[in-house]
Amino acid sequence: MDYRIDMTTVLKLKAFGSLISEVIRPGLCTGCGACVASCPVLALTMKGEQPAIIDRCINCGICYYQCPETSYSIEEFEKSIFGRVRRDDEPFGVYKSCFTARALNPDVRKVGTDGGFVTALLLYMMDNGKIDGAVICSKSNTELWKAEPKVAVNRDEIINNAGTKYTVCPMILGLSNAVRDLGKKSVAFVGTDHTIVAVRKSQLIKNEYWGLGGYVKLTIGLFCMECFSNRLLKEYIPNKGVDLSKITKFHITRGRFIIYSGDEVLLKAPIKELDPYVLQSCHKCLSLTAELADISVGGIGSEPGWTTVIIRSEQGEKFFNEALNAGYIEAKPLPTEGFNTVVKSSTFKRKKATESSGA
Ligand SMILES: Cc1cc2nc3c(=O)[nH]c(=O)nc-3n(C[C@H](O)[C@H](O)[C@H](O)COP(=O)(O)OP(=O)(O)OC[C@H]3O[C@@H](n4cnc5c(N)ncnc54)[C@H](O)[C@@H]3O)c2cc1C
Numbered sequence: 001m002d003y004r005i006d007m008t009t010v011l012k013l014k015a016f017g018s019l020i021s022e023v024i025r026p027g028l029c030t031g032c033g034a035c036v037a038s039c040p041v042l043a044l045t046m047k048g049e050q051p052a053i054i055d056r057c058i059n060c061g062i063c064y065y066q067c068p069e070t071s072y073s074i075e076e077f078e079k080s081i082f083g084r085v086r087r088d089d090e091p092f093g094v095y096k097s098c099f100t101a102r103a104l105n106p107d108v109r110k111v112g113t114d115g116g117f118v119t120a121l122l123l124y125m126m127d128n129g130k131i132d133g134a135v136i137c138s139k140s141n142t143e144l145w146k147a148e149p150k151v152a153v154n155r156d157e158i159i160n161n162a163g164t165k166y167t168v169c170p171m172i173l174g175l176s177n178a179v180r181d182l183g184k185k186s187v188a189f190v191g192t193d194h195t196i197v198a199v200r201k202s203q204l205i206k207n208e209y210w211g212l213g214g215y216v217k218l219t220i221g222l223f224c225m226e227c228f229s230n231r232l233l234k235e236y237i238p239n240k241g242v243d244l245s246k247i248t249k250f251h252i253t254r255g256r257f258i259i260y261s262g263d264e265v266l267l268k269a270p271i272k273e274l275d276p277y278v279l280q281s282c283h284k285c286l287s288l289t290a291e292l293a294d295i296s297v298g299g300i301g302s303e304p305g306w307t308t309v310i311i312r313s314e315q316g317e318k319f320f321n322e323a324l325n326a327g328y329i330e331a332k333p334l335p336t337e338g339f340n341t342v343v344k345s346s347t348f349k350r351k352k353a354t355e356s357s358g359a
Pocket of ligand 1: 116190
């Protein structure tokens, strides 16, 4: 059954002006870059953390409907991706199974945020010709630690870009780069909830101009309680006396924001201190666990050094099992306590966002 939505009629009704009034001005824009990447006349660009218009808009409306913040039917999307809608006993979306997992290779675990699971899964896919690129997140060459999308095309690039960047990143521009500029045909895409929704919109809404989502073989969704503005890098971290050039890794775990230089801890601060830098859009975001991804991953629910893994789709299950059998990862069923922690955290996020929206 084809659940894709034909937006032909409604597309004419909305355009970038509507994105400004409905998404950007109310502070809902997540800076994912979907509108910029989907514009057929290249009239949009990212200015700082938000999109801006730089050329004549043809009012096609594609940007509006590709934006993850404009409305869509979660039920239709779930039916199309997973073959069914979530049940009442699935508080963090449709899933098949949950694991706690990590990379088998200790060198990969060392560079990973939690268990290095994501990096190991991408390495399996790249080494075995399952993908010809991985859209992941890198650091800017010009601004220290500024997050930028990256199309990794070999194992070194996957390993060198392991680790979480907690600041805003226009990941859909990375997907655009992979498909339009580099001619990639089959990519894995890593991102937080809103970027996964943008990829799904690109796969499921027929009018997507570049058809970017059609080239995505696997979506890996990162749990996300909140994401931060680049002001975190420009103000908070230097004000704490930490030299950005010395940093090798960031981690948020158990209510603490931790900055490392190798094995040395440069800063350990309560996550509350970062509140002024949380993106406005995060306050209204309902989903902790990237509920439309093939596989969702986070640290919540697992022991230190392990990644919590939610397998949602058949595609996700297939690649997870293949990576397991090929010896790239090891996994154990997620213990009940860990599962309950994920439920509690995702329920907390949903409740907080719902209250913030006044719903
Ligand atoms: C903004 C943000 C907030 C998060 N908040 C939470 C949280 O509250 N609770 C929780 O349990 N987990 C959270 N995570 C997820 C967690 O930090 C780990 O990414 C996840 O557990 C996977 O760990 P790993 O060791 O398996 O991944 P790794 O092997 O380290 O691989 C991580 C992959 O993600 C890519 N990546 C890094 N930053 C980004 C980014 N900003 N956008 C897209 N891709 C990126 C890397 O390039 C790499 O390919 C958050 C992630 C992000 C980006």
